[in-house]
Amino acid sequence: MPAFIETVLASIFWPAATIGLYLAARQLYRRWPKPWLSPLLVAPLLLIALALILKQSYAQYIHVTHWLVAMLGPATVAFAVPIYEQRATIRKYWPALAFGVVVGSATAMVTAWGLASLLSIDGALRLSLLPRSFSTPFAMTVSKDIGGVPDLTAIFVVVTGVIGAALGDVLMNVLPLQSAMARGALFGMGAHGAGVARASQIGREEGSIASLVMVLVGLVNVLFAPVLSILLR
Amino acid sequence: MTTRQFTIPFRRAMHVSAVLQIALLILIWQGGEAIVRLFNLPVPGAVVGMLFLLALLATGQLKVASLRSGAKWLLAEMLLFFIPAVLAILDHREFLGLLGLKVLAVILVGATTVMVVTALAVDVSYRLMIRFGERHARLH
Numbered sequence: 171m172p173a174f175i176e177t178v179l180a181s182i183f184w185p186a187a188t189i190g191l192y193l194a195a196r197q198l199y200r201r202w203p204k205p206w207l208s209p210l211l212v213a214p215l216l217l218i219a220l221a222l223i224l225k226q227s228y229a230q231y232i233h234v235t236h237w238l239v240a241m242l243g244p245a246t247v248a249f250a251v252p253i254y255e256q257r258a259t260i261r262k263y264w265p266a267l268a269f270g271v272v273v274g275s276a277t278a279m280v281t282a283w284g285l286a287s288l289l290s291i292d293g294a295l296r297l298s299l300l301p302r303s304f305s306t307p308f309a310m311t312v313s314k315d316i317g318g319v320p321d322l323t324a325i326f327v328v329v330t331g332v333i334g335a336a337l338g339d340v341l342m343n344v345l346p347l348q349s350a351m352a353r354g355a356l357f358g359m360g361a362h363g364a365g366v367a368r369a370s371q372i373g374r375e376e377g378s379i380a381s382l383v384m385v386l387v388g389l390v391n392v393l394f395a396p397v398l399s400i401l402l403r
Numbered sequence: 404m405t406t407r408q409f410t411i412p413f414r415r416a417m418h419v420s421a422v423l424q425i426a427l428l429i430l431i432w433q434g435g436e437a438i439v440r441l442f443n444l445p446v447p448g449a450v451v452g453m454l455f456l457l458a459l460l461a462t463g464q465l466k467v468a469s470l471r472s473g474a475k476w477l478l479a480e481m482l483l484f485f486i487p488a489v490l491a492i493l494d495h496r497e498f499l500g501l502l503g504l505k506v507l508a509v510i511l512v513g514a515t516t517v518m519v520v521t522a523l524a525v526d527v528s529y530r531l532m533i534r535f536g537e538r539h540a541r542l543h
Contacts, residue, residue, distance in 0.1 A: 214489035228493040235487040244428040246449035248474035250456035266528040274521035281513040289505040307447035352526035360518035367481035
């Protein structure tokens with residue numbers, strides 16, 4: 171087969187496989203809404219299996235699917251709409267949100283450092299784990315600032331999002347939460363973008379609060395990173 | 404004129420407008436990226452774009468209705484856009500063994516703690532604010 175036809179086929183095959191498996195996983199989740207059947211767990215696992223069978227590398231895969239990831243850009247911009255629609259709630263209860271962001275960020279850093287030390291993970295790997303709760307662009311900035319490896323941080327961020335979004339479903343039902351605001355903050359702080367996507371499926375207010383919390387967490391920590399890098403030295 | 408004749412062009416226009424709305428969101432995102440590059444900001448371009456769009460909505464330069472369906476579609480399918488990034492694991496086989504399990508444990512226990520603490524902090528302060536608000540209202 172001529173090489174260019176192979177290239178064309180690959181550039182159709184992987185996006186089609188990604189979208190197809192996502193839609194299938196979403197149907198599956200609608201039928202059986204269990205946390206471990208989340209599309210963000212099932213679809214990537216099937217794709218990884220497929221890539222291993224077809225002996226494809228990540229570089230070959232992402233080369234033809236990066237435009238899907240790029241859609242996170244306009245999706246992030248789109249969050250201005252639900253945030254704007256929730257402006258009355260946000261204006262009224264911003265101290266509760268601000269408190270959650272500060273307490274949550276501190277907990278994220280302390281638990282990552284403490285647990286990593288406990289399991290004898292140290293050096294750059296431990297530092298790369300610290301910003302795992304922030305959305306990717308923020309996390310990579312902070313990771314570089316404090317002496318971690320931004321590429322590793324990006325992976326930890328994605329894994330945190332995948333696990334956090336599934337975990338959030340369980341925790342939301344276990345915890346005695348009275349407000350949609352607390353449910354939104356739970357997803358936005360613990361699972362950033364993936365959590366926001368999940369929260370938006372739960373409810374309008376949950377989704378907009380989650381997106382706001384995610385953005386606030388990123389902003390606060392990028393500003394705080396220089397201080398943190400001095401503390402860690 | 405039947406209802407069918409009337410609704411089909413209308414629906415088609417709505418469909419076109421959702422696509423146009425997404426195009427506008429992409430344009431704002433690219434604007435944000437350009438600003439970040441120009442001023443070398445440590446903030447993602449999409450966040451700058453989001454803040455810009457918030458400002459447009461708050462000042463009434465843009466109506467929410469003219470973006471709602473496009474925004475709704477993007478946000479509803481957002482999980483899809485995360486999936487390709489997860490495959491980065493393929494390049495890091497070193498995490499397939501014990502190290503991977505350790506990292507997974509850190510992330511799992513860490514995420515649980517963060518979520519529980521954050522949700523309770525927000526919920527408790529929210530309840531306190533409501534209680535304080537009620538007392539405040541009664542005094543007046």
